[in-house]
Amino acid sequence: xxxxxxxxxxxxxxxxxxxxxxxxxxxxxxxxxxxxxxxxxxxxxxxxxxxxxxxxxxxxxxxxxxxxxxxxxxxxxxxxxxxxxxxxxxxxxxxxxxxxxxxxxxxxxxxxxxxxxxxxxxxxxxxxxxxxxxxxxxxxxxxxxxxxxxxxxxxxxxxxxxxxxxxxxxxxxxxxxxxxxxxxxxxxxxxxxxxxxxxxxxxxxxxxxxxxxxxxxxxxxxxxxxxxxxxxxxxxxxxxxxxxxxxxxxxxxxxxxxxxxxxxxxxxxxxxxxxxxxxxxxxxxxxxxxxxxxxxxxxxxxxxxxxxxxxxxxxxxxxxxxxxxxxxxxxxxxxxxxxxxxxxxxxxxxxxxxxxxxxxxxxxxxxxxxxxxxxxxxxxxxxxxxxxxxxxxxxxxxxxxxxxxxxxxxxxxxxxx
Amino acid sequence: xxxxxxxxxxxxxxxxxxxxxxxxxxxxxxxxxxxxxxxxxxxxxxxxxxxxxxxxxxxxxxxxxxxxxxxxxxxxxxxxxxxxxxxxxxxxxxxxxxxxxxxxxxxxxxxxxxxxxxxxxxxxxxxxxxxxxxxxxxxxxxxxxxxxxx
Numbered sequence: 001x002x003x004x005x006x007x008x009x010x011x012x013x014x015x016x017x018x019x020x021x022x023x024x025x026x027x028x029x030x031x032x033x034x035x036x037x038x039x040x041x042x043x044x045x046x047x048x049x050x051x052x053x054x055x056x057x058x059x060x061x062x063x064x065x066x067x068x069x070x071x072x073x074x075x076x077x078x079x080x081x082x083x084x085x086x087x088x089x090x091x092x093x094x095x096x097x098x099x100x101x102x103x104x105x106x107x108x109x110x111x112x113x114x115x116x117x118x119x120x121x122x123x124x125x126x127x128x129x130x131x132x133x134x135x136x137x138x139x140x141x142x143x144x145x146x147x148x149x150x151x152x153x154x155x156x157x158x159x160x161x162x163x164x165x166x167x168x169x170x171x172x173x174x175x176x177x178x179x180x181x182x183x184x185x186x187x188x189x190x191x192x193x194x195x196x197x198x199x200x201x202x203x204x205x206x207x208x209x210x211x212x213x214x215x216x217x218x219x220x221x222x223x224x225x226x227x228x229x230x231x232x233x234x235x236x237x238x239x240x241x242x243x244x245x246x247x248x249x250x251x252x253x254x255x256x257x258x259x260x261x262x263x264x265x266x267x268x269x270x271x272x273x274x275x276x277x278x279x280x281x282x283x284x285x286x287x288x289x290x291x292x293x294x295x296x297x298x299x300x301x302x303x304x305x306x307x308x309x310x311x312x313x314x315x316x317x318x319x320x321x322x323x324x325x326x327x328x329x330x331x332x333x334x335x336x337x338x339x340x341x342x343x344x345x346x347x348x349x350x351x352x353x354x355x356x357x358x359x360x361x362x363x364x365x366x367x368x369x370x371x372x373x374x375x376x377x378x379x380x381x382x383x384x385x386x387x388x389x390x391x392x393x394x395x396x397x398x399x400x401x402x403x404x405x406x407x408x409x410x411x412x413x414x415x416x417x
Numbered sequence: 418x419x420x421x422x423x424x425x426x427x428x429x430x431x432x433x434x435x436x437x438x439x440x441x442x443x444x445x446x447x448x449x450x451x452x453x454x455x456x457x458x459x460x461x462x463x464x465x466x467x468x469x470x471x472x473x474x475x476x477x478x479x480x481x482x483x484x485x486x487x488x489x490x491x492x493x494x495x496x497x498x499x500x501x502x503x504x505x506x507x508x509x510x511x512x513x514x515x516x517x518x519x520x521x522x523x524x525x526x527x528x529x530x531x532x533x534x535x536x537x538x539x540x541x542x543x544x545x546x547x548x549x550x551x552x553x554x555x556x557x558x559x560x561x562x563x564x565x566x567x
Contacts, residue, residue: 355455355480356424359536363420372456385456385478414424415481 011309018395020045020301031365034400039184039212039344039391040369041234044298051297052239055290063289064263064280078289081296082244082279088299089210089229090220091246098245098252098279099292103211104134106230106245107178109282110207111138113255115176121147124173126204128153128161128190129381130183133374135209139178148175155381159186159334159341166198174204181213181229185375185389186334187318187341189217196225205251211235215393216314216342218307221246237302237394238295241288252278259284302394310394314343317392321345321401328405333382343392346373352411354388360414364407366400422532423539424481431485431526436492437474444474448553452545457483461549470494470502470554475546482530482539487546489526499554506551513540 018024021043026033035043055077061070063078079094086094100106115125125139129152136150143150151169154162170177177199182189192208199206207228213219214229215236221229228251233242247255257264257275261284266274275281302310315338322336325347333346349357354370361368369389372379379385390404441447441462451458457479464472473491477484490509494502509527511517515534519527533543 353480355457355482355539355542359423359539360420371454376456379456385458414420415429 012305012313012394014313014395014397017045017305018397020047021395022046022049024395028362028365028367031363034364034366034403036366036368036390036392036396036400036404038215038235038393038396039373039389041240042215042237042393043395044237044239044294045301047301048237048239048294048297052290052294055293060290062286074289077293077296078287081292081299084296084299085231085244086246088219088303089214089231089246090222090224092222093249095278096246096249096252098247098282099287100230100243100245100282101241101288102234102243103209103230103232106228106243107134107138107207107209109245109258110228110230110247111142113258113282114251115139115142115148116145117256119143119146119148119175122173123148123175124171125150126153126169126174126177126179126199127151128179129155129377130159130161130186130188130190130375131178131180131377132184132209132211133376134211135178135180135207136377139176152377153179155186155378159183159188161188161190163191163194170198170202170204172202174199174202176207177204178207178209180209180211181219182216182342182344183334183375183378184212184344185346185373185378185387187344187346188334189213189340189342192224192226200225212342212344215302217311227251233291233295233298236295236298238298239288239291242291242295242298245282249278252282255282257281257284261285305394313394314392315339317396317398317401318343318345320398321390321392321404324401324405325349328408330408333378333384333387343396344389345391346387346389348384348387349408350412352415354386356415357388357408357411360411361404361407364403364410366404366407368404423536425529425532427489427526427529428481428485431488432481435475435484435488437472437495438476438488439474440476441472441474444472446553448549449477450545450549450552452479452483452541454541455480457542457545459483459487459546459549461487461546461553463550463553465499465554468499470497470499473550475549479545480539480542482533482542483545486530486543489530490546490550493525493527494550503551503554506547509547510544513544 023043059073061074063075083094086097156162196206205227208226210229211232229246231244234240264284319338330347330349335341358370371386444462444464446463449460459477462474475487521528530543
């Protein structure tokens with residue numbers, strides 16, 4: 001498969017996009033790499049690699065500390081990334097974006113700095129059965145510490161949230177509704193505006209797990225009106241350990257610190273300390289400066305493509321992948337209507353266990369995920385121990401979907417099905 | 418690397434026609450464990466008569482490597498003294514770590530799993546049943562690894 005043979009899909013010029021990603025020109029054995037695991041982590045364009053490298057080569061200093069030119073440059077670049085991230089998600093005030101090393105840390109920040117201070121016995125946290133473990137376990141632990149109760153919105157057979165009983169799950173006891181913006185195994189896009197409105201109507205705050213949403217769908221927190229949004233940088237073309245937490249300013253101001261240490265303080269006395277202003281109250285110690293600068297470059301890149309075009313491209317390739325997988329005899333878990341789903345497609349191919357499938361596909365250069373995807377509640381709901389998952393991003397092509405399906409047929413041969 | 422290094426005939430045979438795959442409710446020893454990374458789960462039952470492993474069976478679900486390894490294991494240890502079974506577990510782990518290269522005379526069908534060593538990420542699939550057997554022989558009650566508080 002050469003670049004010139006790629007089919008351009010949507011309004012993205014995918015061949016040009018691919019040329020920006022050096023890793024896509026490598027091979028696996030003698031096969032071209034077909035990377036279908038962007039839901040786990042995305043690949044990085046040269047622009048992001050250069051931004052991180054250029055920071056180290058020319059601007060490296062600690063941010064918010066030194067009084068010399070390098071330190072000023074490092075601080076300006078770090079804060080410039082914060083402003084970009086805030087703009088990217090529609091947050092009018094950059095101070096409402098705290099840098100973290102990703103969605104897991106962001107969720108834990110809220111679970112420690114907000115939930116443990118705010119929840120009491122009998123309060124409820126509402127989750128859904130399609131949450132990633134990182135949007136379940138922090139709440140279980142917070143509930144354990146506060147006496148709160150965790151409840152779950154169940155799923156329909158089609159991989160959607162079963163909302164017919166939402167009224168009995170969202171009650172005045174509900175203090176937080178933590179819900180994914182896009183399921184990492186089923187691909188489902190829950191109806192966020194409806195959920196936010198219903199939660200606010202009973203006085204609950206809403207945390208949207210944006211790990212899969214923010215990289216793939218245009219997001220505007222002001223319009224969405226959520227209270228918290230967690231953001232993963234490495235899933236949106238940025239470096240690992242980049243990412244952030246958006247929260248409404250008054251919430252951040254009312255919260256205690258999470259990680260404590262240098263820079264997050266205002267004054268330190270023998271017996272007490274006072275806190276820096278938001279967002280710095282939540283940024284203790286030396287942060288992942290070069291990585292957040294790289295994230296700024298990733299945002300520039302995505303904005304250059306246009307998030308509407310990104311979404312349109314993924315709808316098209318996801319529709320094609322689902323059609324081809326179903327035609328090949330695979331069972332697809334999750335909705336098949338691309339209007340209500342993103343590009344993470346879980347499936348089981350005939351009787352080939354997902355692990356075996358992943359090993360055999362690797363021989364064809366095709367990289368997919370196999371396992372429970374940190375979604376054990378989903379696996380249990382649909383009665384499977386694991387699934388295979390192909391997930392798509394800006395650089396994937398229909399030709400790569402074809403390569404996936406051809407490799408499935410090879411797997412069938414190995415197992416003599 | 419070639420796929421027939423890992424998916425050998427004997428492995429596929431044990432996967433499709435697993436030996437001793439059944440519950441043994443009256444077994445003196447049993448142990449369950451899951452592989453939290455992949456969702457594979459396995460329970461091993463051991464009917465031990467004094468110092469001898471009389472019968473071993475397993476149930477569970479998993480990939481061809483974990484299931485065939487479990488199947489071959491039940492045949493390899495049945496009828497052996499417990500001490501021999503434990504020595505075999507040790508040697509099997511050594512083989513899967515690439516530190517032991519037994520011949521077919523010494524190891525029988527189990528040598529088929531040697532090819533898995535070239536796929537480091539799959540080694541844990543091959544070793545899972547053996548870990549569970551060792552825990553069962555040690556009298557482990559077999560709680561699933563790493564259970565959460567809720």
